[in-house]
Amino acid sequence: MQLTLKVWRQDNPNDPGRFETYQATDVKDEMSFLEMLDAVNENLIEAGREPIVFDSDCREGICGTCGLMINGQAHGPQKGTTTCQLHMRKFHDGETVTIEPWRAAAFPVVKDLMVDRSAFDAIIQSGGFISADTGAPRDANEILVPKPAADTAMDAAACIGCGACVAACPNGAGQLFTSAKLAHLNLLPQGQAERFKRTEDMVETMELFFGSCTNYGECQEACPKEIPIDFIAMMNRDYLKSKLANRRLSGQKH
Numbered sequence: 001m002q003l004t005l006k007v008w009r010q011d012n013p014n015d016p017g018r019f020e021t022y023q024a025t026d027v028k029d030e031m032s033f034l035e036m037l038d039a040v041n042e043n044l045i046e047a048g049r050e051p052i053v054f055d056s057d058c059r060e061g062i063c064g065t066c067g068l069m070i071n072g073q074a075h076g077p078q079k080g081t082t083t084c085q086l087h088m089r090k091f092h093d094g095e096t097v098t099i100e101p102w103r104a105a106a107f108p109v110v111k112d113l114m115v116d117r118s119a120f121d122a123i124i125q126s127g128g129f130i131s132a133d134t135g136a137p138r139d140a141n142e143i144l145v146p147k148p149a150a151d152t153a154m155d156a157a158a159c160i161g162c163g164a165c166v167a168a169c170p171n172g173a174g175q176l177f178t179s180a181k182l183a184h185l186n187l188l189p190q191g192q193a194e195r196f197k198r199t200e201d202m203v204e205t206m207e208l209f210f211g212s213c214t215n216y217g218e219c220q221e222a223c224p225k226e227i228p229i230d231f232i233a234m235m236n237r238d239y240l241k242s243k244l245a246n247r248r249l250s251g252q253k254h
Contacts, residue, residue: 064160168222
């Protein structure tokens with residue numbers, strides 16, 4: 001199979017960037033999309049040209065670094081799939097494939113297809129953890145967790161922080177990521193002590209970087225782990241409760 005690739009090239013964050021065209025030859029159906037890019041880069045290096053810069057790590061769909069816009073779709077045409085899990089059998093011989101980085105103000109381009117997702121790190125640093133001293137590790141069965149809460153928390157914890165939700169959102173909103181990170185802590189007994197402070201801190205940090213959610217629903221369609229927007233409703237409810245709870249606590253201190 002042979003493909004024509006239109007790839008976004010950008011030397012640095014201040015460079016305006018441009019599309020360049022490359023030929024991907026001898027592409028096998030069983031190749032992943034990243035393996036195809038690796039082959040293209042090998043040819044570029046052999047020709048003395050600069051390879052295409054893109055992020056990747058685990059190549060197993062769990063690290064979230066491989067996100068690309070492929071023909072205008074986050075992670076490409078296959079739903080519930082990361083870029084590294086997308087196989088070339090989803091494309092046709094002779095097809096033209098357009099490859100771009102995430103397009104979001106909160107994710108500035110570092111170089112070519114690599115973007116800076118440190119805005120997500122800032123949200124996690126503001127409250128995406130449990131700081132209460134829980135002592136030595138305990139047997140899992142000692143902590144009683146209702147099965148619905150455990151199942152829903154596990155669904156939220158599936159978020160890999162790839163940023164597809166932001167890239168797909170017309171507003172560049174980060175609500176799906178933030179709400180998933182909140183839910184997987186707020187639903188468990190260990191997360192209750194800091195629930196309201198965590199919610200307020202993470203939501204308000206999110207608002208420094210990302211746009212507002214207006215329920216387009218594109219985020220859940222683009223999410224490779226198919227995380228639903230129900231978590232956004234849970235986050236909004238907890239945020240309202242957190243403002244009331246934290247205000248009462250502030251009044252008591254005075």
